[in-house]
Amino acid sequence: GQQLNQSPQSMFIQEGEDVSMNCTSSSIFNTWLWYKQEPGEGPVLLIALYKAGELTSNGRLTAQFGITRKDSFLNISASIPSDVGIYFCAGQKETSGSRLTFGEGTQLTVNP
């Protein structure tokens, strides 16, 4: 079953606001990834984190790999309507060649 606790479950924000979501785990992961999923599509990779303490940005997105290797957060700055979707965190025990364990997702709604 699921090992990752993702919060919040949903967010309703105004365009231009910043957003923060996070994931925690009871076990250590060596890789943390953040995906975005839109209706009828598969998850699309946003950011991949491979080192404890790593802080990585991708445009308006910033994610960090917690130093305990049991948590990660994702921030979205200056949100726009096309940010709408479900954001998933995922942990992986190895850098490649092993399963992903997913959080339950954060449903983001951005009001124009």
Place this chain on the structure above:
Amino acid sequence: GAGVSQSPSNKVTEKGKDVELRCDPISGHTALYWYRQSLGQGLEFLIYFQGNSAPDKSGLPSDRFSAERTGGSVSTLTIQRTQQEDSAVYLCASSVRAPNSNQPQHFGDGTRLSIL
């Protein structure tokens, strides 16, 4: 395109029938994964292939589920004697398998399976 391709995109079938779902990974990706996503849920791991072998199939929920991969490329997930609880989106992902190298998984758009 160059992404992971899955077919069919939608499948509706009657309870008790067998179904086959297909995944065509990104060219050159040796690792292939199957996941299942129930409505409003995160993804649940099913099975992982490295080449044609499956080092981890611990996520398959019952012996009605099986998967194979041939030629190190296309994979087929088969569900026998389908039940209503099998209704979900079945997603496939692939990645390069490279020791000491960071290689994330890239997903297809999934097959939405509905069991009547």
